[in-house]
Amino acid sequence: MKIIYANDYQTMSRKAANILSAQVILNPKSVLGLATGSTPLGIYQQLIEWYRKGDIDFSQVKTVNLDEYCGLSPENEQSYFYYMYHNFFKHINIQLKNVHIPNGLETDKEKECRRYNYIIKSLGGIDLQLLGLGHNGHIGFNEPNEAFEKETHCVKLAEETIAANSRFFSSLDEVPTHAYTMGIKSIMQAKKILLIASGESKAEILYQALFGPISPQVPASILQLHNDLIVVADEGALSVIAQRYPHCIEQHPIK
């Protein structure tokens, strides 16, 4: 595990974007696992900027997103398809046929999970998986649970997740109660994982995820077992780790 310090959100975004960018430059046919939420927005903006300058080409890249709310159509502004399209895909030269997100409108849950698992496998696995971190330790929408769910599944969202994500909806009642999410096994099979975190509100859970016991109660803690995990986090998110394990944080001269 490598923990890279960034002094603020923008720097975190740029450093993480550099890692994604290097992945695409080294392998233009990369399969990228992508994430939503507010934390990755700065990364997508940075990658768009570099794309516009001609520094990065997405024409052969394939993507597979972590999750999608059940019941929301791609046109719904709160759907993760809408988020990905408007915050990233429409600004770059990715081919939409190469973009994969669970279908929130599919009511046959088993069918959709099977379809999505098949997609992940047929892509040959994920080269680099980008992950945000929920306040309760969730990754994708793998919520705290009695056991780790291995593959794509439909999950009942935790109350705290619904409350946290209600900021994107006009009321709490509008937040979907269920979502499709890639499972822990699919995430852990990614060749490289890039976990990002920003702000003090993530400090304690980031500490637990990276240094606490490995438990399905903190789904992100399984990442400790991955052999190529890179964490890029800002000062706020690293504040608890900085107190307890300062030597584990890499400070790079690049600001």
Ligand SMILES: N[C@@H]1[C@@H](O)[C@H](O)[C@@H](COP(=O)(O)O)O[C@@H]1O
């Ligand atoms: N399903 C997403 C996660 O993939 C994301 O990591 C998490 C944290 O979001 P944020 O980055 O906004 O804190 O939110 C959502 O629940």
